[in-house]
Amino acid sequence: MGKMLFGAISQTIFTVRRHAPELIRPAQPTPRELKPLSDIDDQEGLRFHIPLIYIYRQDPIMRNKNPASVIREALAKVLVFYYPFAGRLKEGPARKLMVDCSGDGVLFIEAEADVTLKQLGDALMPPFPCMNELLCDVPGSDGILDSPLLLIQVTRLLCGGFVFALRLNHTMSDAPGLVQFLTALGEMAQGASTPSTLPVWQRELLFAREPPRVTYAHREYDNIEDAKGTIIQQDDITHKSFFFGPTELSALRRLVPVELQSCTTFELLTACLWRCRTIALQPDPEDEMRIICLVNARYRFNPPAIPIGYYGNTFVMPCAISTARELCKKPLAHALELVRKVKSDVTEEYVRSNADLMVIKGRPLFTAVGSFIVSDVTRSGLNDVDFGWGKAVYGGVAKGGAGSFPGVSFFVAFTNHKGESGIVVPICLPSVAMEKFVEELNSMLVQDNNNHVLQAHKLLATSKL
Numbered sequence: 001m002g003k004m005l006f007g008a009i010s011q012t013i014f015t016v017r018r019h020a021p022e023l024i025r026p027a028q029p030t031p032r033e034l035k036p037l038s039d040i041d042d043q044e045g046l047r048f049h050i051p052l053i054y055i056y057r058q059d060p061i062m063r064n065k066n067p068a069s070v071i072r073e074a075l076a077k078v079l080v081f082y083y084p085f086a087g088r089l090k091e092g093p094a095r096k097l098m099v100d101c102s103g104d105g106v107l108f109i110e111a112e113a114d115v116t117l118k119q120l121g122d123a124l125m126p127p128f129p130c131m132n133e134l135l136c137d138v139p140g141s142d143g144i145l146d147s148p149l150l151l152i153q154v155t156r157l158l159c160g161g162f163v164f165a166l167r168l169n170h171t172m173s174d175a176p177g178l179v180q181f182l183t184a185l186g187e188m189a190q191g192a193s194t195p196s197t198l199p200v201w202q203r204e205l206l207f208a209r210e211p212p213r214v215t216y217a218h219r220e221y222d223n224i225e226d227a228k229g230t231i232i233q234q235d236d237i238t239h240k241s242f243f244f245g246p247t248e249l250s251a252l253r254r255l256v257p258v259e260l261q262s263c264t265t266f267e268l269l270t271a272c273l274w275r276c277r278t279i280a281l282q283p284d285p286e287d288e289m290r291i292i293c294l295v296n297a298r299y300r301f302n303p304p305a306i307p308i309g310y311y312g313n314t315f316v317m318p319c320a321i322s323t324a325r326e327l328c329k330k331p332l333a334h335a336l337e338l339v340r341k342v343k344s345d346v347t348e349e350y351v352r353s354n355a356d357l358m359v360i361k362g363r364p365l366f367t368a369v370g371s372f373i374v375s376d377v378t379r380s381g382l383n384d385v386d387f388g389w390g391k392a393v394y395g396g397v398a399k400g401g402a403g404s405f406p407g408v409s410f411f412v413a414f415t416n417h418k419g420e421s422g423i424v425v426p427i428c429l430p431s432v433a434m435e436k437f438v439e440e441l442n443s444m445l446v447q448d449n450n451n452h453v454l455q456a457h458k459l460l461a462t463s464k465l
Contacts (some may be wrong), residue, residue, distance in 0.1 A: 048403030058160025
């Protein structure tokens with residue numbers, strides 16, 4: 001037990017009491033087999049655990065039900081269908097990952113916190129400073145090989161609400177795949193006997209070709225030495241989240257020329273953040289700066305090749321490159337055009353080439369030097385997961401960054417306390433750079449454009465962890 005701060009807005013101190021961790025195994029016998037991951041799953045950049053958090057209000061209809069008990073029972077049932085999640089990863093020849101479907105189980109923790117949801121405040125968004133309390137790191141559980149693939153903690157609140165937090169080994173699933181699993185878990189929690197969408201493994205659909213052949217440049221995997229020490233380190237990192245609602249997005253769109261007005265919100269916001277982040281970091285003007293966009297490739301196959309129910313990773317990471325000088329000095333349109341082009345490059349052949357590269361080059365890590373990685377999960381359904389208590393007040397990633405690399409941001413669907421729907425983006429930067437980032441972003445939001453003067457708007461941001 002320990003006293004932690006939950007959210008910089010509320011400054012509420014509370015205590016969490018955790019029960020002993022337990023392994024939840026499938027409720028019925030499941031096949032004992034080895035299941036290889038795909039060559040899109042199996043890359044160095046996905047060998048980490050990603051935390052997510054869901055916060056639920058109390059529901060009078062469910063007042064006599066313990067959410068931990070409901071979810072525990074449902075978990076055992078859903079693992080009959082998703083039994084690979086109850087297994088452990090092994091490594092074969094050439095570092096090939098495969099799941100030993102051993103049925104060893106998923107780690108589960110029941111807990112109680114002496115706080116109400118109302119006491120936690122209105123601004124429930126990443127980063128959550130209390131994640132170590134709401135998602136206990138069980139010793140020895142965070143390895144990639146021979147470790148649980150899922151860790152779940154359900155923490156009941158005094159008001160009858162609860163927090164559902166989990167940690168996923170990212171090699172197993174992307175956001176849509178995880179949502180499919182959690183949706184099935186929610187259905188079982190509400191009494192279903194089978195998931196509405198049955199899981200499909202078929203990771204061989206994204207195996208490398210025989211023989212493998214790389215047909216794209218894939219600059220996202222360039223092997224670049226960090227000679228200038230530009231990779232952001234974990235020490236002295238500030239985490240803040242920024243809310244972009246209709247007002248902010250309209251202000252940014254006014255900065256775009258007419259010929260680019262058809263850009264998507266993702267493209268606009270990505271270009272804006274890439275530019276502001278580069279200005280904040282103050283790199284050498286000639287340094288190459290990369291924007292790596294995670295693109296869902298499920299619908300890039302013609303004819304369609306990824307079946308409904310597939311829950312593996314299906315995204316690729318195309319990369320655009322600009323010098324720091326051009327990003328900082330040129331209008332926003334420069335970054336926007338680069339982002340739009342790199343997204344359009346993703347085809348079925350690009351995905352096949354990506355899988356082949358993994359085999360040929362030994363499953364390399366993405367380029368960290370000068371890179372900013374963005375992932376849009378606003379349409380993944382993360383915030384729609386329902387265990388019987390309705391939709392979450394917040395559902396999505398718990399923080400920015402990925403593994404040991406802080407230069408990753410997620411776009412998360414969010415509704416603020418005023419009822420405005422928008423996007424929350426967690427950003428991780430060194431403290432001094434974060435100050436410059438906020439200043440630059442605010443200046444973009446108040447620029448005079450087409451003689452329309454925007455009033456200064458203070459971004460909703462969480463404080464330093």
